[in-house]
Amino acid sequence: MNEFARIDAFTEAFSLRRPPFGPGDDAAVLPPSRRHQVVTTDALVEGVHFSRETFRFADIGHKALAVNLSDVAAMGARPTWAVCALQLPDDVSAKALRALSSGMAALAAAHGVSLIGGNVTRAPQLSVTVTLAGEVPKGRVALTRSRARPGHRVYVSGPLGSASAGLEVLKDAPRQRSRGGPVKFDRQWDGLVLAQRSPSPHVRWGLEAARFASAGIDVSDGLVQDLGHVCAASKVGMALETGALPVLEALLLWCESEAHVHRHALTGGEDYVLAVTVPPSRASAFERKLADIGHGAFPIGVVTRGHGVVVDGRAFTARGGYQHF
Amino acid sequence: MNEFARIDAFTEAFSLRRPPFGPGDDAAVLPPSRRHQVVTTDALVEGVHFSRETFRFADIGHKALAVNLSDVAAMGARPTWAVCALQLPDDVSAKALRALSSGMAALAAAHGVSLIGGNVTRAPQLSVTVTLAGEVPKGRVALTRSRARPGHRVYVSGPLGSASAGLEVLKDAPRQRSRGGPVKFDRQWDGLVLAQRSPSPHVRWGLEAARFASAGIDVSDGLVQDLGHVCAASKVGMALETGALPVLEALLLWCESEAHVHRHALTGGEDYVLAVTVPPSRASAFERKLADIGHGAFPIGVVTRGHGVVVDGRAFTARGGYQHF
Numbered sequence: 001m002n003e004f005a006r007i008d009a010f011t012e013a014f015s016l017r018r019p020p021f022g023p024g025d026d027a028a029v030l031p032p033s034r035r036h037q038v039v040t041t042d043a044l045v046e047g048v049h050f051s052r053e054t055f056r057f058a059d060i061g062h063k064a065l066a067v068n069l070s071d072v073a074a075m076g077a078r079p080t081w082a083v084c085a086l087q088l089p090d091d092v093s094a095k096a097l098r099a100l101s102s103g104m105a106a107l108a109a110a111h112g113v114s115l116i117g118g119n120v121t122r123a124p125q126l127s128v129t130v131t132l133a134g135e136v137p138k139g140r141v142a143l144t145r146s147r148a149r150p151g152h153r154v155y156v157s158g159p160l161g162s163a164s165a166g167l168e169v170l171k172d173a174p175r176q177r178s179r180g181g182p183v184k185f186d187r188q189w190d191g192l193v194l195a196q197r198s199p200s201p202h203v204r205w206g207l208e209a210a211r212f213a214s215a216g217i218d219v220s221d222g223l224v225q226d227l228g229h230v231c232a233a234s235k236v237g238m239a240l241e242t243g244a245l246p247v248l249e250a251l252l253l254w255c256e257s258e259a260h261v262h263r264h265a266l267t268g269g270e271d272y273v274l275a276v277t278v279p280p281s282r283a284s285a286f287e288r289k290l291a292d293i294g295h296g297a298f299p300i301g302v303v304t305r306g307h308g309v310v311v312d313g314r315a316f317t318a319r320g321g322y323q324h325f
Numbered sequence: 326m327n328e329f330a331r332i333d334a335f336t337e338a339f340s341l342r343r344p345p346f347g348p349g350d351d352a353a354v355l356p357p358s359r360r361h362q363v364v365t366t367d368a369l370v371e372g373v374h375f376s377r378e379t380f381r382f383a384d385i386g387h388k389a390l391a392v393n394l395s396d397v398a399a400m401g402a403r404p405t406w407a408v409c410a411l412q413l414p415d416d417v418s419a420k421a422l423r424a425l426s427s428g429m430a431a432l433a434a435a436h437g438v439s440l441i442g443g444n445v446t447r448a449p450q451l452s453v454t455v456t457l458a459g460e461v462p463k464g465r466v467a468l469t470r471s472r473a474r475p476g477h478r479v480y481v482s483g484p485l486g487s488a489s490a491g492l493e494v495l496k497d498a499p500r501q502r503s504r505g506g507p508v509k510f511d512r513q514w515d516g517l518v519l520a521q522r523s524p525s526p527h528v529r530w531g532l533e534a535a536r537f538a539s540a541g542i543d544v545s546d547g548l549v550q551d552l553g554h555v556c557a558a559s560k561v562g563m564a565l566e567t568g569a570l571p572v573l574e575a576l577l578l579w580c581e582s583e584a585h586v587h588r589h590a591l592t593g594g595e596d597y598v599l600a601v602t603v604p605p606s607r608a609s610a611f612e613r614k615l616a617d618i619g620h621g622a623f624p625i626g627v628v629t630r631g632h633g634v635v636v637d638g639r640a641f642t643a644r645g646g647y648q649h650f
Contacts, residue, residue, distance in 0.1 A: 019469065019470070019471070019558070020400075020467050020469045024470075024558075025400065025467075025469050025470055025558075026365060026396040026397075026399040026400055026470075026541075026542060026543055027363035027364055027365035027396050027397055027399075027400045027402070027459070027467075028363065028364050028365070029361055029362070029363050029400070029461075029467045029469075030361065030362040030363070030364060031361060032357075032358055032359045032360055032361060032362075033357055033358050033362075034357045035357055036354055036355065036356060036357060037354070037355040037357075037358075038352035038353065038354050038355070039352055039353050039355060039406075039408060039441060039442060040351060040352035040353070040408075040442060041408040041409075041410045041442060041443060041444050041454075041456060042410070042444050043410045043412065043444055043446055043454070045412055045446055045447070045448045047448075047449060048446060048447050048448060049446070070351075071351040071352050072351075072352055074351040074352075075345075075350065075351055075352045075354070077352070081364075083364060083365075083366040083456055084366075085366045085367070085368045085410075085454045085456075087368065087370055087452060116364060117364060117365060117366060118366060119366050119367050119368055119454075121368055121370055121373060121374070122370070122373050123370045123372075123373060123450075123452065124372060124449065124450055125448075125449055125450075127412060127448065127452070129366075129368070129410045129444075129454045131366060131408055131410075131456040134352070136354075142345050142350075142352075142354045144344065144345045144350050144354075145344070145349075145350055145351075146344070216351075217351060218351055233344070233349075233350075
């Protein structure tokens with residue numbers, strides 16, 4: 001495949017706007033906007049964020065967009081457009097590229113995201129870099145990290161620790177070496193593996209939560225590390241209770257000990273759930289609203305006058321949070 | 326260096342806006358805009374677009390932004406903000422990262438571009454992916470590829486073939502193998518090497534030209550291939566004269582034959598000059614305006630009723646244009 005064939009193979013799964021509003025010119029054109037926009041960028045790199053033994057190509061495309069959707073959701077914004085920069089080794093076939101593209105296109109369609117441009121280049125290993133924009137709904141401001149105040153309650157949008165446990169499952173699973181196929185794992189770990197390979201970003205949750213919350217962040221590098229960023233930006237502390245952390249039953253089954261469960265829930269990366277702080281006066285309305293849309297909000301602790309994150313009454317040094325170096 | 330130290334080393338050369346309008350939140354926030362925006366993304370990958378033997382780290386940072394600036398310039402837009410996704414191998418030192426960052430920050434400052442966000446991840450080899458936005462000046466529309474009409478004149482913004490010849494110079498130059506330093510080359514090839522390592526995107530030229538032009542593109546993959554995109558989008562042909570192609574004197578000195586000169590000028594990639602078509606009624610005003618700002622416009626041919634690019638009266642099959650595969 002030459003460059004143009006690769007671009008065609010990648011873009012055919014998307015319903016594209018025509019140039020100059022979609023791909024096909026030197027840059028895509030966007031109409032004027034009366035609302036605040038948010039912009040984020042994140043990359044998935046082979047050998048760092050995924051391997052071809054444990055991820056299907058559709059997962060790679062899905063996750064590359066999902067991690068960006070989670071950032072936009074954490075700002076309380078509605079995703080709008082994306083550009084995608086692909087680095088493709090020569091051994092990625094047209095079929096594999098179409099699978100990657102289909103995974104991304106399905107998630108984009110589900111969230112109303114338009115692919116407006118991109119870039120394709122050769123490279124020694126596969127990576128997918130997405131830049132995603134969103135718009136802040138009319139009459140609102142973006143949800144940021146700096147307005148958590150002592151007494152505000154801390155909530156997360158879903159179970160913690162699943163994705164890092166899912167990575168353990170995938171690494172432990174026997175490879176089908178003879179056929180070079182994907183790893184096999186027991187169906188009981190489906191929820192954990194799904195969280196790792198194909199996370200569902202909580203976009204609707206973020207949009208609704210932003211109407212009540214004082215601060216928000218997406219939990220991508222481990223709960224304690226990410227809440228630490230909110231503490232630093234807001235100049236507050238947080239007290240969490242491990243007994244309140246939502247986890248999948250599969251996580252309890254997978255882990256050998258309670259300490260192992262807590263390690264995943266507190267420091268495991270890539271959960272792509274959202275964490276927000278909510279003033280107590282708004283807490284019950286917030287909880288009702290999220291129950292209404294059929295999506296829970298899990299209270300896990302409270303904002304304090306201290307600094308840093310305290311877990312079960314003890315200062316927690318978040319050494320375990322995922323760092324890329 | 327851990328992830329946060331790398332982010333600090335990269336961002337310190339930039340004058341950043343504070344979060345949520347700059348880096349430091351889950352996404353950057355942009356105010357509403359009353360003008361059309363343009364967005365483009367492009368990546369530089371080690372071993373594909375540069376090597377550490379022939380590029381300095383400052384060149385890598387400069388060029389990663391420059392190639393995007395050229396796309397925005399081709400749309401007749403003024404660059405506004407950028408996000409940068411870095412893939413860094415472990416052997417890129419803090420000093421090297423600062424040099425890369427300084428090269429990009431200087432070019433960003435020269436063009437009034439704000440770095441509003443980014444991402445840093447480990448990777449087996451170095452790559453820099455920039456997403457750049459611009460705004461179309463008040464009362465204008467973006468310059469696209471689809472409105473060239475027969476009789477319109479074809480112009481370029483600067484010398485052709487320099488960058489691909491510069492790559493030949495760098496590949497021919499003796500390596501200082503003992504010290505692992507950069508390659509050495511004779512000063513007479515400075516102009517060619519500069520065009521390859523540190524291209525100057527023609528942003529002001531694009532902004533002025535868009536007031537007169539019917540279509541535009543940036544010449545990044547070779548003149549004939551890129552003009553072929555304009556022909557296809559506008560459903561026209563073009564007739565070029567090799568005698569009219571602007572080239573550096575150093576290119577004439579470097580090349581062994583006229584055919585070699587023409588190969589560089591017609592098919593060499595990475596020149597990052599702009600090509601536009603201008604209706605004849607506006608041609609003299611266009612030429613005067615660009616002379617006024619001290620930047621030439623070089624007429625190289627004319628739009629025809631045919632299809633595809635004809636050079637000196639013969640159909641040109643642009644096999645030589647740079648493709649990434």
